[in-house]
Amino acid sequence: MRYIQVEPAGPLQGSVQIPGSKNSSLALLAAACLADDVVTLEGIPLIDDVKVIAQISRDIGMSLVRKPTGEVVIDPRFIHSATIDPGKAASYRASYYFAGALLAKFGRVTVGFPGGDDFSSRPIDQHVKAFQALGATVIFHEDHYVVESRQLKGADIYFDTVTSGATINGMLAAVRAQGRTNLYNAAVDPEVVDTATFLNALGAKIYGAGTDRIRIEGVPYLNGGCHMVIPDRLIAGAFLMAAGITGGRVTVGEVIPEHLGACLAKLEECGMELEVDETSITAYGRGSIKATRVRTSMYPGFATDLQQPMTALLTQAKGKSIITERVYPNRFNHVPQLRRMGADIEVRQESAFIRGGRPLFGAWVHATDVRAGTSLVLAALAADGVTRITGVEHLERGYDDVIGSFAALGARLTLCEAEDERVHAVFVR
Numbered sequence: 001m002r003y004i005q006v007e008p009a010g011p012l013q014g015s016v017q018i019p020g021s022k023n024s025s026l027a028l029l030a031a032a033c034l035a036d037d038v039v040t041l042e043g044i045p046l047i048d049d050v051k052v053i054a055q056i057s058r059d060i061g062m063s064l065v066r067k068p069t070g071e072v073v074i075d076p077r078f079i080h081s082a083t084i085d086p087g088k089a090a091s092y093r094a095s096y097y098f099a100g101a102l103l104a105k106f107g108r109v110t111v112g113f114p115g116g117d118d119f120s121s122r123p124i125d126q127h128v129k130a131f132q133a134l135g136a137t138v139i140f141h142e143d144h145y146v147v148e149s150r151q152l153k154g155a156d157i158y159f160d161t162v163t164s165g166a167t168i169n170g171m172l173a174a175v176r177a178q179g180r181t182n183l184y185n186a187a188v189d190p191e192v193v194d195t196a197t198f199l200n201a202l203g204a205k206i207y208g209a210g211t212d213r214i215r216i217e218g219v220p221y222l223n224g225g226c227h228m229v230i231p232d233r234l235i236a237g238a239f240l241m242a243a244g245i246t247g248g249r250v251t252v253g254e255v256i257p258e259h260l261g262a263c264l265a266k267l268e269e270c271g272m273e274l275e276v277d278e279t280s281i282t283a284y285g286r287g288s289i290k291a292t293r294v295r296t297s298m299y300p301g302f303a304t305d306l307q308q309p310m311t312a313l314l315t316q317a318k319g320k321s322i323i324t325e326r327v328y329p330n331r332f333n334h335v336p337q338l339r340r341m342g343a344d345i346e347v348r349q350e351s352a353f354i355r356g357g358r359p360l361f362g363a364w365v366h367a368t369d370v371r372a373g374t375s376l377v378l379a380a381l382a383a384d385g386v387t388r389i390t391g392v393e394h395l396e397r398g399y400d401d402v403i404g405s406f407a408a409l410g411a412r413l414t415l416c417e418a419e420d421e422r423v424h425a426v427f428v429r
């Protein structure tokens with residue numbers, strides 16, 4: 001069993017270049033299926049979810065090659081199958097994008113149910129609603145679903161809730177549908193805009209991405225092309241919080257500061273000093289962190305994926321903080337683990353009540369999902385003593401080099417192998 005060992009190393013200091021966004025990359029790689037020629041994507045991180053996509057691509061006949069210079073070159077011209085293996089689909093969340101992307105080209109797609117971080121019920125009813133509105137049938141089987149349509153037809157789609165996944169999937173399915181599609185109550189996340197920008201570069205006609213109404217005029221053909229994925233705003237936000245919790249100074253480079261608006265405002269409310277340039281942000285963790293109230297919401301609100309590192313930060317804020325999780329109300333799996341490290345947090349319904357200022361100490365803890373892992377790394381950086389974090393595979397879904405990137409800032413993280421599996425059983429509860 002692998003674990004990450006974190007030893008005390010004082011305040012983090014230095015700069016880190018932020019990699020391409022996981023969530024955008026997963027959408028772009030599936031979107032590449034829609035093209036009729038070779039596509040090059042720059043900045044795709046080498047994370048586990050992307051490795052699964054590489055395997056899926058091989059299965060369906062889509063060549064996907066990572067060049068030594070880092071670009072990923074995809075040739076979708078010889079895709080021969082629209083069946084996505086249930087096991088592979090279930091090993092990450094965004095496998096559902098293959099349904100939208102392959103539907104218009106193949107008329108029938110079989111995809112295993114999505115996996116990904118298991119912190120809450122994560123319905124796909126709005127994806128289904130979009131496919132059905134475009135004229136497809138969706139049939140559920142034990143471990144997969146089949147989406148079928150002889151000819152997708154543009155439609156007006158009113159999402160019942162704001163969802164980035166269903167907005168992107170609706171866009172993917174509509175790009176090659178016949179006629180006009182309007183997506184209402186669409187998500188405005190940067191990942192939605194990034195996917196639309198990429199598809200438009202290939203010849204799609206998508207208008208209004210980044211607003212809550214997106215219009216798509218279907219096209220019969222998409223060219224090849226090049227695109228650079230946006231930086232990972234969630235990784236960037238967590239590094240800024242790491243500066244706060246360790247009282248250090250961290251610069252995140254190659255970011256789009258606008259994507260982090262709600263996070264930056266909250267960190268300033270907590271008393272952190274920030275210097276924002278065109279493509280970089282420096283956070284100073286000077287002085288004490290102030291308690292605050294956070295409510296997560298969809299973009300441009302405070303991201304649910306930053307809630308967990310923020311919880312870690314607020315354990316060190318003097319006074320009472322409240323975090324309310326509005327996107328995934330049960331997303332508090334990191335809290336019992338933070339408590340093992342001495343944090344005083346109580347979860348009631350969709351809120352975590354944090355009595356901050358208690359010292360943290362090293363312990364064996366388990367990362368149940370990628371952001372829970374980030375939260376534990378941050379807590380460990382501020383803790384007295386050695387922390388050992390299992391569930392490394394969850395961190396590897398989102399980070400291609402969690403050890404190296406924190407080490408570059410002076411942290412002491414080591415990837416270790418435990419021989420005794422019983423250790424695992426003791427704390428994974």
Ligand SMILES: CC(=O)N[C@H]1[C@@H](OP(=O)(O)OP(=O)(O)OC[C@H]2O[C@@H](n3ccc(=O)[nH]c3=O)[C@H](O)[C@@H]2O)O[C@H](CO)[C@@H](O)[C@@H]1O
Pocket residue numbers: 023024026093094121122123124125126127128161162163164165166187298304305326327328
């Ligand atoms: C791979 C990926 O991009 N994952 C991100 C994506 O997940 P994901 O795409 O799953 O999240 P959504 O944006 O779709 O979900 C937002 C909200 O809509 C609800 N919903 C969603 C779909 C649906 O069919 N029905 C429905 O009710 C969800 O329960 C949630 O409350 O956005 C989440 C919210 O920002 C992030 O935490 C995830 O990191």
Ligand SMILES: C=C(OP(=O)(O)O)C(=O)O
Pocket residue numbers: 022092093094115116117118305370371398
């Ligand atoms: C929830 C997340 O990922 P996924 O949707 O891929 O499970 C995340 O990145 O925090």
